Amino acid sequence: MTDARPVPGTAALRAHSPAVSAQRARRWGAFYYAEQVLRVMKGYSWSIVMYSVGVPVAYLFAMGVGLATLVDSQGGTAFGGVSYLAFIAPALLVSAAVMTAANEFTFPVMDGFKWRRTYYGPHASPLTPGQIAAGHIMAVTLRLLLQSAIYFIAVALFGAAPAGSAWALIPLATLAGLSFGLPLMAYSAAITEDKGQFALVMRFIVMPLFLFSGTFFPLDSLPLAVRWIGWISPVWHGTELGRVLGYGYQEPPLLTLLHLAVLAGLAVLGWVLARRRFALRMGQ
């Protein structure tokens, strides 16, 4: 027992007043929560880095050295006159960000609300549910930026990012990740019973989007019956925009704007819905 010790509050140490706490939380609350998520991520930073480095190297090697050799030897112009690797590199970058976002905005959200209820700790503090959602989003955004930067370096080393604007693939992939991840976050926040929904999302949404979004071949080589998957897919919009930035792919400027609008629109819509869902669920 530690009976001789002063009990809390009697030491010279003083916290600032509740009014100051509330004022700071109102202004910086989302950052405070982002700090928490990043601290948790730090616990598995090694696997984050290995994943961020390993995945691009594996894909670029398989596609760039293996498949590309075969495709490029056909000498076709199907890929706008660039190497097959330059053609798929933006798609790989965007897809990787979307997959990471799909992971970060499903299980951890369920963990926050149900499994370990980690959202309810900060919820009892001056933070608001909207700030908790925002903090989670900010931390994942940072992770996506880091991962995309590593991926981009790998792509550049493989010589698959010829255009001067190719670096913009980093924020673009991050935006694409959010445009898919944030609506998914809103959905995750609405799930009260885990019946394997997330596994279904991965298998029947994330995988088809990866395969049928003009990733490995131009979308218009697909029959019209499945081409719509691409049109509604953030992966396709991100990939097409990525090709413009990555190797100067030619498309009508309006279409480029449309890609950007779809990605930004989905991300904003997802954020608004997630925020509302967080407030509803925590306020019960």
Add this chain to the structure above:
Amino acid sequence: MHNEAILPSGTRSGSPPSRPIVIAAENLTKKYGDLAAVNGISFSVPAGQSFGLLGPNGAGKSTAMKMIGGVTRRTSGRLDIMGLDPDTHGPEVRAHLGVVPQQDNLDEELRVRDNLLVYGRYFGLPMSYLKPKADELLEFAQLTDKAKSKVDALSGGMKRRLTIARSLINEPRILLLDEPTTGLDPQARHILWDRLFRLKEQGVTLVLTTHYMDEAEQLCDRLIVVDKGRIMAEGSPARLIREHSTREVVELRFGSERNTTIAAELDGIGERLEVLPDRVLIYADDGESALEQVASRGLRPLTSLVRRSSLEDVFLRLTGRSLVD
């Protein structure tokens, strides 16, 4: 102060009236659809008091706590925490509070000490304050040697103490504890009570819910007995027992089949008889003489016990049900 106006009459027992009211509720109501989880309760808590909400599971205690904690909006009624309305000034109200929820929600992936640091950041507290404060609180919670452990390596009692340490990181003057010792073994409960008692001695206002009468008796200066969202009685533990029960109770067991049939034969002994499935309770000011009367009628219970009345008896009297089923 406007809070004085809604202080219910007859609640001044046990607390000097000079202390400011820190929590005031008037007709506080929370409905989920047609179900009223909290159905128009009124109470007020002066600074430094240890105030309890005693009632069975599902009585509405936790819902009331969530409204006080500024995380659930009320359906109707008035609520003032430190003169602020939690529905409009949530962050300001929550900045005043320390909260120990019913279910632990520690960051299991973080280390013990980091849990305190991270939580302190939510109040915008600087690391220069938080680091020594975290060490001080770990000492208080008897967790100093666990500072670097992962949370999932802690026992239930340790997690609970860490949650209490966490709730104190902002030096709150009001501490809300929802079922603080549920699920803990007796030794862990006593350690926890000791820590809470120290906080009380320092003048921290404690508001706690419990369905353990011994906990309420140990920690509460004053309490409300809640059932089905309503207040059944209010007062200090001693006063509640005095008003709603006799001084002593005789507990008799005749075997599960005979308990109900024996009641008629016990008629007239003590002030009141309560027949439960497993035992018969005789309420009497003198338990021993009541027990002698039982024996003089030729009745031979399998076991008999004379004890002091408790809050459990108060609850039984008020609702006809036990606290813990």
